Amino acid sequence: MAEFIFPLRVYIEDTDMMGVVYHANYFNYFARARSEWAEQTGFGIDWQNAQEIYFPVHSAKIEYLKPALLHQCVEVVSQIKETRRASLVYDQYLRPAGLNDTILCKAEIKIACVGKDLRPRALPDIFTRETQRDY
Numbered sequence: 023m024a025e026f027i028f029p030l031r032v033y034i035e036d037t038d039m040m041g042v043v044y045h046a047n048y049f050n051y052f053a054r055a056r057s058e059w060a061e062q063t064g065f066g067i068d069w070q071n072a073q074e075i076y077f078p079v080h081s082a083k084i085e086y087l088k089p090a091l092l093h094q095c096v097e098v099v100s101q102i103k104e105t106r107r108a109s110l111v112y113d114q115y116l117r118p119a120g121l122n123d124t125i126l127c128k129a130e131i132k133i134a135c136v137g138k139d140l141r142p143r144a145l146p147d148i149f150t151r152e153t154q155r156d157y
Contacts (some may be wrong), residue, residue, distance in 0.1 A: 024101070025099050025100065025101050025155070026043055026055065026058075026059045026062075026100045026101070027098070027099055027100075027101070028054065028055035028058050028059070028097065028098040028100065029074035029095065029096070029097050029119060030051060030054070030095075030096060030097075031093065031095050031099065032090050032092055032093060032094045032095075033092075034092060036050075036089075036090075036092075037046065037092045037154060038053070041091055041092035042089040042090070042091060042092075043089065043090040043091070044103070045086060048084065048086070048090075048116060048127045049082065049084070049129075051096075051098050052098060052100070052112075052114045052116075052129055052131060053079075055100050055114065056112065056114075056131070056133070058098060059100060060077075060118075072136055074138045075135060075136070075137065075139075075143055075146065076135075076136050076138070077110070077133045077134065077135060077136075078133070078134055078136060078150060079125070079131060079132070079133060079134075080090070080093060080109060080132040080133060080134040081131075081132045082126065082129055082130070082131045082132070083129060083130045084129040085096070085127065085128050085129070086126075086127050087125055087126055087127060087128065088124070088125075088126045088127075089126070090116060090118075090126045090127070093121050094118060095118070095119040095120075096116050096118055096119055096126065097115065097116070097117055097118075097119050098114060098115070098116055099115050099116075099117065100112055100113070100114045101113050101114075101144070103130075105145065106145075107144050107145065108134065108135045108136075108142040108143060108144055108145060109133060109134050109135060109142075109145075110132070110133045110135070111130060111131070111132050111133075112129075112130070112131045112132075112133065113128070113129075113130055114128070114129050114130075114131060115127065115128035115129070116128075
């Protein structure tokens, strides 16, 4: 998959008393970007409910490099780096908007593919084909 870029702004509720993004909120930013990508590609929650296929986070590795700050415009850059039989691995990072050479936080997020019973399911063929398109 080509990179998917999701812009956002840091709001007061995202930060601590010093105006620095609270560490757990980076996960929210990354999840929001993955959700938006899924909606834009046709694999959003309505599709998931119809197919009875869901994509929970299996595991995450995260590195905090520089703080994101109150009122800052940032971008989450997401790319699927690996597709397995029943999972995906995303590379995601947060950067200041317009500063492609600065990374504030980066993560590797493994997403499982499960059925309604929460047991692993193979990714549908159409899903692996569609994720190769450029967005």
